[in-house]
Amino acid sequence: MSSQSTLAIETSGLVKVFGETRAVDGVDLVIPQGVVYGVLGPNGAGKTTTIRMLSTLLTPDGGTARVLGHDVVREAEAVRSRVSLTGQFASVDEDLTAAENLTLLARLLGFSRAQAAERAEELLAAFDLTTAAGRQSKTFSGGMRRRLDIAASLVITPDLLFLDEPTTGLDPRSRNQVWDSVRAMVALGTTILLTTQYLDEADQLADRIAVIDHGRVIAEGTTGELKSSVGTGALHVRLVKAESRPAASQLLTRMLAAPVFLESDPFALSVRTDDSERIARALAELARSEIAVSDFAFGRPSLDEVFLALTGRPAEDTTANQEDAA
Amino acid sequence: MTLASETTATLGAPTDALRKALTSQIRPSRPNPLTAVRVSAWRTMRKMKHYGVAVLFDVTLMPIIFLLTFTYLFGGAFAGSTKEYLQYFLPGVLVQTVVMPTVYTGTALNMDITRGIYDRFRTMPFWQPATIVGSLLGDIVRYVLALTTTMGVGLALGFRPDGGVGGVLAAMLLLLVFAVSVSWIFAALGMVAKAPETVSGSSMLVMFPLVFTSNIFVKPDTMPGWMETIVNANPVSNAATAVRGLVHGDASGSDIGWVLLACGVITLIFAPLTMYLYRAKSRS
Numbered sequence: 001m002s003s004q005s006t007l008a009i010e011t012s013g014l015v016k017v018f019g020e021t022r023a024v025d026g027v028d029l030v031i032p033q034g035v036v037y038g039v040l041g042p043n044g045a046g047k048t049t050t051i052r053m054l055s056t057l058l059t060p061d062g063g064t065a066r067v068l069g070h071d072v073v074r075e076a077e078a079v080r081s082r083v084s085l086t087g088q089f090a091s092v093d094e095d096l097t098a099a100e101n102l103t104l105l106a107r108l109l110g111f112s113r114a115q116a117a118e119r120a121e122e123l124l125a126a127f128d129l130t131t132a133a134g135r136q137s138k139t140f141s142g143g144m145r146r147r148l149d150i151a152a153s154l155v156i157t158p159d160l161l162f163l164d165e166p167t168t169g170l171d172p173r174s175r176n177q178v179w180d181s182v183r184a185m186v187a188l189g190t191t192i193l194l195t196t197q198y199l200d201e202a203d204q205l206a207d208r209i210a211v212i213d214h215g216r217v218i219a220e221g222t223t224g225e226l227k228s229s230v231g232t233g234a235l236h237v238r239l240v241k242a243e244s245r246p247a248a249s250q251l252l253t254r255m256l257a258a259p260v261f262l263e264s265d266p267f268a269l270s271v272r273t274d275d276s277e278r279i280a281r282a283l284a285e286l287a288r289s290e291i292a293v294s295d296f297a298f299g300r301p302s303l304d305e306v307f308l309a310l311t312g313r314p315a316e317d318t319t320a321n322q323e324d325a326a
Numbered sequence: 327m328t329l330a331s332e333t334t335a336t337l338g339a340p341t342d343a344l345r346k347a348l349t350s351q352i353r354p355s356r357p358n359p360l361t362a363v364r365v366s367a368w369r370t371m372r373k374m375k376h377y378g379v380a381v382l383f384d385v386t387l388m389p390i391i392f393l394l395t396f397t398y399l400f401g402g403a404f405a406g407s408t409k410e411y412l413q414y415f416l417p418g419v420l421v422q423t424v425v426m427p428t429v430y431t432g433t434a435l436n437m438d439i440t441r442g443i444y445d446r447f448r449t450m451p452f453w454q455p456a457t458i459v460g461s462l463l464g465d466i467v468r469y470v471l472a473l474t475t476t477m478g479v480g481l482a483l484g485f486r487p488d489g490g491v492g493g494v495l496a497a498m499l500l501l502l503v504f505a506v507s508v509s510w511i512f513a514a515l516g517m518v519a520k521a522p523e524t525v526s527g528s529s530m531l532v533m534f535p536l537v538f539t540s541n542i543f544v545k546p547d548t549m550p551g552w553m554e555t556i557v558n559a560n561p562v563s564n565a566a567t568a569v570r571g572l573v574h575g576d577a578s579g580s581d582i583g584w585v586l587l588a589c590g591v592i593t594l595i596f597a598p599l600t601m602y603l604y605r606a607k608s609r610s
Contacts, residue, residue, distance in 0.1 A: 055449050056448075057449060080451045083449065087445050088442075092443070108365055109354060109451075110361075111354050126347035136376055151347075156350075157350050157351065181344065
C-alpha cells in the first residue's frame with residue numbers, strides 16, 4: 001500500500017476560472033496522510049471547486065495537484081481508484097432503497113453480486129441504517145441521507161476521503177453522528193479533507209486548517225496556531241437589548257482601549273484584550289450605565305474572530321448588520 | 327464553542343460495525359464494460375419497479391387517449407369507417423407510444439446530473455458510458471410495457487393484424503431499436519439542460535413536429551406537395567410505414583432498411599455527442 005511519506009495532497013498554484021470569476025486563484029496545499037484537514041471559508045470562497053479538482057471532477061486551468069502521489073490530470077484513473085467524494089448535496093439515488101444504492105455502487109466498483117450484498121449490509125450496519133435498508137432513500141431524514149451518502153463513499157475503503165460541507169443543514173444530533181464517523185474513520189487510517197463554513201466544526205475535527213477566501217489560502221496552520229496568530233484572549237459580551245449595543249460598544253472601547261467587534265448576533269460584541277483588571281472595571285461600568293448584560297465570557301479567540309482578523313470581515317455575510325449598528 | 331466535545335468524546339471510538347466496515351480491504355478489479363452496463367440497466371429497472379403502476383400510466387395514457395379520440399372522432403371522416411381507420415392508425419400509435427417516452431431517458435439523466443449522482447459515478451473507475459447506455463437499455467422495459475398495453479387496447483377495439491403474431495413481434499422489435507436510437511437525442515439534451523423540467527418542456531418542441539408531421543394519423547397523399555415531402559422525409563413516417571407493413575404482413579425490405587438507417591444515423595450523431603457533453607462537464 002501507500003507509504004506514509006507520500007503526501008495525501010500537494011497542490012501548487014491551483015487555478016480554476018469560470019468565465020470572469022477566478023473561483024480558485026492560486027491555492028497551495030500540503031497535506032500529510034492520516035489527518036483530518038479542514039478547509040474553512042464562507043460560501044463562494046472556492047472550497048467546493050478545489051475539492052472537485054482534487055477528486056478529478058474538474059480539470060484545473062492552472063497549477064498542479066498531486067493526490068496520493070498521482071497527478072490529478074495525467075493520472076486521473078489512479079487518483080479515482082484511491083479517493084472518494086461525498087458532495088455537498090447527498091448524491092444518493094432517491095428512488096432506490098438504501099441497500100440498492102450501496103449494492104449498485106459496489107457492483108459498479110467490480111464486486112460480485114454476493115460480495116456487493118454483503119458489503120452493503122456491512123456498511124448499513126456501520127452507519128446505523130440496517131432497519132432502513134429496504135426504504136427508498138427519498139423517505140430518509142437529512143441525517144440518515146447524509147450517513148448513507150458517507151457510507152456510499154466507503155464501499156471501497158478510500159485512502160483519502162473528501163467531505164464537502166458534511167454537516168450543512170443537519171440538526172445537532174445528526175451533526176454529532178457525522179463527527180463521530182469522521183473521528184472513527186481517521187482513527188482507522190483514512191485521511192480526510194473536509195470543507196466547512198462552520199468554524200466550530202473545523203475547531204472540533206481538524207488537525208490542521210486552511211482558511212480560504214476569494215479562491216486563495218489566507219492562513220494555514222493548526223487551530224492553536226491560527227488562534228494564537230490573532231493574539232490574545234477576548235471578552236465576549238451579550239446584551240439584554242440589541243438597542244443598547246452602540247452605547248456598550250462606545251463604553252467598552254473607552255474602558256478597554258481596544259477596538260470592539262460587533263458580532264453577527266445583534267446582541268453580542270467582543271473585544272480582544274488580556275487585561276483582566278480593565279475588564280472587571282468595564283463590566284462594572286456597564287452595570288452603572290444601566291446597560292443590561294445577559295452573559296459575558298473571557299477566553300481565547302474563537303475561529304470566528306480568527307476569520308475576522310484575517311479578512312477584515314466576519315465569516316458570515318453580515319455587512320447589513322454592521323451598517324445598522326454603525 | 328466546545329459544547330459538543332464532552333457529549334461526543336466517548337462516542338468517538340469506532341463501533342465494531344464501523345471498524346469492520348472501514349477496515350475492509352476488498353479491492354476488486356474494475357468491472358468489464360458489459361457488467362457495468364448491465365448493472366446500470368438494473369438500476370433503471372429497479373427505479374421503475376419502485377414507481378410501480380405509475381410508470382405504466384405515464385406511458386400508456388397518452389397513446390390510449392389518442393387511439394380513442396382519433397379512431398372514434400375522426401376515423402370515419404379520415405378513412406370512411408372507424409374500423410378501417412383503426413387498421414391504419416394503430417401501427418402509427420405504436421410508433422407514437424414508444425417515441426413519446428424517450429424523453430424520460432433525458433429527464434432521468436438530467437436528474438442524475440443535477441442531484442449529483444453522476445459526480446459520484448465520475449469519480450469511480452469503471453467504463454464511463456456504461457451508466458448512460460445502461461439507462462437507455464433499462465428503459466426498454468418501459469417501451470415493452472407501453473407497446474403491449476397499446477396493442478392490447480387496439481386488439482380489444484377490433485384491430486386485426488394480418489401479419490399475425492410473428493408480424494406484431496417483428497414490428498415491436500423494430501420499434502424498440504427505433505426508440506433506443508431516438509432516446510439518444512434526449513440523452514444529449516439531458517446533458518446540457520439546467521433542470522429536468524427543461525428537458526421535458528423543450529422536448530415538446532421536438533416531439534410535436536416529429537409526431538404530427540408524419541403519416542401516423544393520415545395518409546400523406548391528401549397533403550399539399552411540400553408537406554408531403556416533409557412528412558415522407560420524417561423518420562417517424564418511415565417507422566410507421568415499416569410497422570404497418572410488418573403487422574399487416576406486407577413489409578418491404580426497403581421500408582425496414584430506411585428505419586434501420588435512420589436509427590444508425592441518429593445514434594451515430596447523438597451517442598458521441600452525449601458522451602462528448604458528459605466529458606465536457608469536467609471543464610465547467
